[in-house]
Amino acid sequence: MTTDALYQKAADAVERQNYDYAIELLYQLICQDSTNVKARQTLWLAEKRKFSDHAPSKMKAFFEGLGPWLSSMMHSVMGKPLKIMEDCERYLMGNPFSAPMRNKLAQSAYEAQDIETAIAAYESAREVDPKNVSALRQLGRLYKEKVEENHRREDLQLAMERFEELLHIRPTDHEAKSTVQMLAAQRAIEDGGWQEADSSRELVRDEKGQAELQEQERIVRTEDDVDREIDRLETAIAENPGRSNLYVRRGDLLLQKKRFKSAEESFQKAYEMEPTNTFHRARLGDVKIEFMRARIVQMEEKLAQTPDDAALKGPIDDARKKLGEFMVREYRQCVHDQPTNMEVHHRLGQLLYEREDFDGAMQMFQKSVADPRYRLSANHMLGKCLVAKAMYDRAVSMFNRAVDNVVVMNQFVKAVYYDLGETLERIGNYKGAEQAYGKIYDADVGFRDISQKMEAVYRKVREND
Numbered sequence: 310m311t312t313d314a315l316y317q318k319a320a321d322a323v324e325r326q327n328y329d330y331a332i333e334l335l336y337q338l339i340c341q342d343s344t345n346v347k348a349r350q351t352l353w354l355a356e357k358r359k360f361s362d363h364a365p366s367k368m369k370a371f372f373e374g375l376g377p378w379l380s381s382m383m384h385s386v387m388g389k390p391l392k393i394m395e396d397c398e399r400y401l402m403g404n405p406f407s408a409p410m411r412n413k414l415a416q417s418a419y420e421a422q423d424i425e426t427a428i429a430a431y432e433s434a435r436e437v438d439p440k441n442v443s444a445l446r447q448l449g450r451l452y453k454e455k456v457e458e459n460h461r462r463e464d465l466q467l468a469m470e471r472f473e474e475l476l477h478i479r480p481t482d483h484e485a486k487s488t489v490q491m492l493a494a495q496r497a498i499e500d501g502g503w504q505e506a507d508s509s510r511e512l513v514r515d516e517k518g519q520a521e522l523q524e525q526e527r528i529v530r531t532e533d534d535v536d537r538e539i540d541r542l543e544t545a546i547a548e549n550p551g552r553s554n555l556y557v558r559r560g561d562l563l564l565q566k567k568r569f570k571s572a573e574e575s576f577q578k579a580y581e582m583e584p585t586n587t588f589h590r591a592r593l594g595d596v597k598i599e600f601m602r603a604r605i606v607q608m609e610e611k612l613a614q615t616p617d618d619a620a621l622k623g624p625i626d627d628a629r630k631k632l633g634e635f636m637v638r639e640y641r642q643c644v645h646d647q648p649t650n651m652e653v654h655h656r657l658g659q660l661l662y663e664r665e666d667f668d669g670a671m672q673m674f675q676k677s678v679a680d681p682r683y684r685l686s687a688n689h690m691l692g693k694c695l696v697a698k699a700m701y702d703r704a705v706s707m708f709n710r711a712v713d714n715v716v717v718m719n720q721f722v723k724a725v726y727y728d729l730g731e732t733l734e735r736i737g738n739y740k741g742a743e744q745a746y747g748k749i750y751d752a753d754v755g756f757r758d759i760s761q762k763m764e765a766v767y768r769k770v771r772e773n774d
């Protein structure tokens with residue numbers, strides 16, 4: 310029976326209220342096709358309807374879920390996210406109102422690089438428990454990732470909504486607050502998203518209960534549009550000088566136009582108004598970084614016009630060195646200010662790796678690896694650090710951990726297999742190198758120099774045999 314036919318049969322069973330049969334069919338279906346989000350959502354619907362009138366007792370739910378729970382713990386140790394997902398689904402069959410288990414299902418889906426299933430599972434956890442902080446945070450992050458990839462207005466709005474829901478529960482959450490402000494500025498720049506939801510207005514209302522500023526939707530696409538929005542913000546600030554988010558938005562637009570001094574002054578004003586807001590302090594650092602980068606670009610352009618001018622090369626090298634040193638100091642401060650923000654830990658790790666501070670980099674990656682967003686990349690970078698320290702066996706183990714149970718052969722995964730193959734070559738394990746390179750070769754023969762790599766180890770393996 311095809312998956313479509315199996316799903317239709319299960320959907321019909323749900324309509325007939327034959328929930329046990331529907332659940333059995335749908336579980337079979339998601340085991341066959343773990344990425345079938347529609348089947349999972351229908352499975353969750355059947356489970357909730359089954360227990361809508363008689364939720365299982367805590368004692369019954371505990372004993373029925375004990376087996377799947379223990380199995381999920383075992384598979385967690387083994388690093389098998391797809392198996393964990395199956396365990397979670399079996400647990401939810403007896404207790405569909407368990408938000409923690411839905412969180413675990415979502416996290417495992419993310420680790421398996423199944424983003425759509427992860428989002429659907431976190432959304433279901435949010436429905437079960439509207440105050441599920443972990444689900445709201447991860448949803449905000451996942452929708453934000455989709456915005457960065459696809460630039461869809463719908464994803465941007467969903468990211469803002471989930472972080473705003475988080476702020477209602479934790480009003481001082483710096484990540485949620487800073488991300489809402491950043492997304493609001495992005496929406497203003499990209500498509501005029503100036504009409505904020507009530508929850509956003511609550512976010513920027515000061516303690517004295519100032520009247521909220523009613524803003525009309527604007528389109529901000531061209532340079533002239535940006536200039537008009539800056540003028541609008543100047544007027545809005547004059548009328549409502551106590552709203553820090555107006556200074557942040559103005560700073561973002563000024564930075565976009567490379568008016569660095571004015572952008573710095575705008576962010577500084579916001580920081581003075583909210584000195585505990587680490588996002589504002591970080592934006593001051595961002596201005597300096599962008600200014601230093603712009604200066605380097607100008608110097609490089611000048612060098613390109615006169616490539617034989619050796620006198621220009623020294624200042625460029627010095628400027629790059631100063632930029633690197635400043636970025637390390639800045640991200641160290643961000644790590645101090647935002648100890649739970651794994652994004653800044655991961656970025657600092659990358660900067661330290663570039664400066665060949667491999668022990669310092671490993672400390673950062675050992676923290677960011679706990680975040681599902683950076684699990685693959687952090688393990689990859691840990692492996693690269695170990696290679697740099699000539700600890701090749703441990704590096705191989707780390708590279709294998711990075712790609713364990715991946716289901717999508719994307720560019721990041723190919724890079725890990727490439728480094729794994731090179732490390733295995735270095736220690737003379739040509740058969741292992743052939744297997745690693747073969748993963749890439751079978752999927753993308755044009756990746757880097759994989760064709761030559763594959764041919765070389767292929768011959769060595771046969772010669773040794």
